[in-house]
Amino acid sequence: MTNTHHLPPEAVTDGLDDATAARIEELIEEEEGAQNRFSGWLGYGATMLALAMSLFHLWAAWDIVPTTTLRYVHVGFALVLGFVLFPVLRRFRNKLMPWDVALAVAAVYCIYYLIAGGDDLQDRYIFPEPMDIVVGWMLIALVLEAARRTTGPVMPVVAIMFLLYGFFGNHLPAPWQHQGYDSDRLIPHLTITLEGIFGTAVDVSATLIILFTIYGAILQNSGAGKFFVDFSFAATGGKAASAGRTVVLSSFLLGGPSGSGVATTVTLGTVAWPMMKKVGYRADDAGGLLAAGGLGAIISPPVLGAAAFLIAEYLKIGYLDVLKMAVIPTILYYASLLFMVELDQKRIRAENGGIDVVDGMVVEPIPALLRKYGFHFSSLIAIIVFMVWGYSATLSVLYAMIVAVVLSFIRPENALWPRKLIETLASGAIQAVGIAATCASAGIIVGIITLTGLGLKFSDIAIQAAGGSIVVTALYTALIVWVIGLAVPVTASYIICAVVAAPALMKLGVPDYAAHMFVFYYAVLSEVSPPTALSPFAAAAITGAGPYRTTLQAWKYTLPAFLLPFVFVTDPEGVGLLLNFTPSMGWIDVVWQTALAAGGLAALAAAAQGYGRRMMAGWERAALAVAGLLMIFPALIEHFAGDLLPYPHWIGVALAVGLLVLQRPRGATA
Numbered sequence: 001m002t003n004t005h006h007l008p009p010e011a012v013t014d015g016l017d018d019a020t021a022a023r024i025e026e027l028i029e030e031e032e033g034a035q036n037r038f039s040g041w042l043g044y045g046a047t048m049l050a051l052a053m054s055l056f057h058l059w060a061a062w063d064i065v066p067t068t069t070l071r072y073v074h075v076g077f078a079l080v081l082g083f084v085l086f087p088v089l090r091r092f093r094n095k096l097m098p099w100d101v102a103l104a105v106a107a108v109y110c111i112y113y114l115i116a117g118g119d120d121l122q123d124r125y126i127f128p129e130p131m132d133i134v135v136g137w138m139l140i141a142l143v144l145e146a147a148r149r150t151t152g153p154v155m156p157v158v159a160i161m162f163l164l165y166g167f168f169g170n171h172l173p174a175p176w177q178h179q180g181y182d183s184d185r186l187i188p189h190l191t192i193t194l195e196g197i198f199g200t201a202v203d204v205s206a207t208l209i210i211l212f213t214i215y216g217a218i219l220q221n222s223g224a225g226k227f228f229v230d231f232s233f234a235a236t237g238g239k240a241a242s243a244g245r246t247v248v249l250s251s252f253l254l255g256g257p258s259g260s261g262v263a264t265t266v267t268l269g270t271v272a273w274p275m276m277k278k279v280g281y282r283a284d285d286a287g288g289l290l291a292a293g294g295l296g297a298i299i300s301p302p303v304l305g306a307a308a309f310l311i312a313e314y315l316k317i318g319y320l321d322v323l324k325m326a327v328i329p330t331i332l333y334y335a336s337l338l339f340m341v342e343l344d345q346k347r348i349r350a351e352n353g354g355i356d357v358v359d360g361m362v363v364e365p366i367p368a369l370l371r372k373y374g375f376h377f378s379s380l381i382a383i384i385v386f387m388v389w390g391y392s393a394t395l396s397v398l399y400a401m402i403v404a405v406v407l408s409f410i411r412p413e414n415a416l417w418p419r420k421l422i423e424t425l426a427s428g429a430i431q432a433v434g435i436a437a438t439c440a441s442a443g444i445i446v447g448i449i450t451l452t453g454l455g456l457k458f459s460d461i462a463i464q465a466a467g468g469s470i471v472v473t474a475l476y477t478a479l480i481v482w483v484i485g486l487a488v489p490v491t492a493s494y495i496i497c498a499v500v501a502a503p504a505l506m507k508l509g510v511p512d513y514a515a516h517m518f519v520f521y522y523a524v525l526s527e528v529s530p531p532t533a534l535s536p537f538a539a540a541a542i543t544g545a546g547p548y549r550t551t552l553q554a555w556k557y558t559l560p561a562f563l564l565p566f567v568f569v570t571d572p573e574g575v576g577l578l579l580n581f582t583p584s585m586g587w588i589d590v591v592w593q594t595a596l597a598a599g600g601l602a603a604l605a606a607a608a609q610g611y612g613r614r615m616m617a618g619w620e621r622a623a624l625a626v627a628g629l630l631m632i633f634p635a636l637i638e639h640f641a642g643d644l645l646p647y648p649h650w651i652g653v654a655l656a657v658g659l660l661v662l663q664r665p666r667g668a669t670a
Contacts, residue, residue: 034090034093036085042096046084047422048426050081050425051426054428055425057211058211058425061211067203070206070207071203072114074436075206076110076111078146078432078437079104079142079143080108082150083100083145086149088149109138110138113135114135117132125188128187128188132187132192133183133184133187133188136187137183140444143441146433146437146440147437147440155492162444162449166452167181167186169452178454190448196443196446200310203313205306205435206436209436210436211398211401212306214401214424214428215404217424217427217431221420221424222404222408222416223376223413224379224380224404229250229267229268229271231366232253233271243272243279244276244340244341244342245338245341247272250272251294251296251297252300254267265538272290284549286545287539287540288553288554288555288556289337289344290535291551291553291554294535296334298490299524300326301384302380302381307490307494308322309393310491311516314498314516320388323387325513325578327579329565332564335601336560339605340608375407379404382404438488438492441492442496446496458501459500462477462501462504463504468508470505471636474518478565480501481501482522482526485523493523497519498519510568511580513580515569517568518569533551536554537551539554560604563629564577564601566632571593576589576593596653599653599656601628601632602656603624603656604629606624612659620659620663626652630655631652631656
């Protein structure tokens with residue numbers, strides 16, 4: 001989920017040489033904080049504390065816990081674990097320092113104060129007592145420090161900038177100016193009400209995200225991750241294109257147990273890179289494909305990323321509805337990667353004379369794998385089955401965990417006996433700490449935005465700058481989300497832009513669900529965008545390529561598919577790709593939209609690779625890119641070309657077919 005993976009760094013880096021493993025762990029810690037590895041009584045105590053967090057949330061999923069209490073306790077656990085398990089500086093790693101204990105105690109006191117205050121505290125937030133303000137300031141400082149330790153300094157800095165805007169925005173020029181707020185008004189709003197730290201983001205983190213991190217840890221520790229990689233190699237083995245196809249298939253299957261771009265990237269890279277190298281992939285190309293496959297884990301049902309749970313909460317819809325909306329875009333994303341992979345192999349054969357068989361990767365035949373480990377598929381689809389059956393997402397993931405634990409005993413080596421189960425539950429809770437801290441910090445930002453009306457002001461400014469054009473507004477929105485995503489994790493990027501950028505699209509008539517899915521997909525791009533391009537950097541550490549060249553290649557593999565969200569917001573029938581129907585739409589329209597999108601992605605993939613039926617000249621690549629845009633994003637052409645192209649879809653299809661036909665006389669090497 002988000003940029004925080006479900007596995008500790010050493011679990012992700014198994015099988016790598018020491019230098020590469022150290023480099024990847026360092027990259028992970030740059031974004032997620034250097035985690036303490038305690039031994040002895042300290043290690044036992046930390047495990048018990050994390051286990052207590054897991055058990056509390058499992059109990060809360062089963063029984064009714066008051067909303068405010070659940071949110072308070074969730075943040076309290078996250079703060080205490082954040083101070084105990086993540087050192088203030090890396091040089092204090094693996095040591096529990098006195099100030100860590102002091103901060104953890106302060107966190108417990110703040111949460112106790114809020115819970116003990118009860119309804120009286122809630123009632124007096126307009127006229128707070130002096131101690132309410134003191135505790136509020138303490139809580140804000142603790143949340144920002146926990147976020148800094150677990151996710152790095154950027155998120156707290158952004159939150160502090162918004163705090164300064166809340167206090168001193170009355171000194172800014174119009175239209176950014178607001179009335180200005182003092183501590184008595186601002187601090188209770190952020191720390192007592194459910195509009196700030198304990199707002200929607202923390203609610204989703206406490207009720208859903210942590211349950212899915214625990215679920216992911218159970219799947220991984222019961223051997224599901226290894227099985228999915230082995231199954232993918234077996235299913236695609238025996239041909240030169242198998243290496244790339246395996247990355248695509250494995251990244252989809254691993255999205256469930258890992259739920260993280262970097263975890264998927266590294267897990268695949270350790271196994272797939274030797275094969276990719278053997279069939280002729282350059283190091284930067286291989287790293288780019290691995291990172292693109294890892295990114296797919298964030299947008300793939302049934303888990304998606306943490307932001308997907310927030311979409312459900314913001315839109316007040318079921319999580320199953322979010323999964324439904326993600327189905328066709330996910331299929332098209334992986335179709336785009338497959339187009340790239342097939343063209344990769346044609347290009348490599350054209351350059352190197354062709355390699356037809358891959359040797360050296362030995363896996364069991366598919367029937368044997370399924371006979372031994374096929375039960376892992378049951379674990380993966382159980383959550384969908386329970387939701388379709390009518391259970392809530394919370395109960396569905398709880399029951400899916402039980403199914404996964406029970407099925408783990410089918411294979412003795414994967415069985416989750418009590419000790420292993422305790423470690424698994426503790427691991428799941430620990431991996432939720434960074435997400436909870438991010439959500440709490442984002443709550444500060446959202447609280448400032450809602451109190452000052454910045455979201456509405458920003459929407460008006462964006463629409464005015466775009467001249468009221470939905471196409472230009474969408475372009476501005478994509479750019480804004482992408483820029484914000486450069487600095488903060490996916491979850492935080494979505495939270496901020498959902499209240500700042502999405503309203504601009506909705507004011508122009510875009511359905512709310514389409515606007516939020518648009519923001520979600522562009523927030524995900526931060527996973528492959530420097531300076532926070534953790535997945536490409538981790539892939540580069542495995543392949544030995546330059547990190548920025550690898551990032552550029554990751555963009556090449558992902559950008560064709562990331563033009564797709566523009567269909568949601570600029571084409572009235574584009575919402576069909578989200579399986580939502582307007583009154584005039586039917587399934588034929590959805591099939592037509594999907595076919596057009598697939599054709600456009602294929603054209604853009606060929607243009608990006610510079611290879612169709614043979615190596616293409618520059619003008620052919622440019623023309624094919626235009627054809628792809630006409631099929632996927634005709635509104636862009638219509639906006640700038642007016643009535644010059646009356647039937648952009650058909651012109652795109654004709655142009656793409658014509659270009660492919662024209663390539664034949666010169667001979668295709670495929």
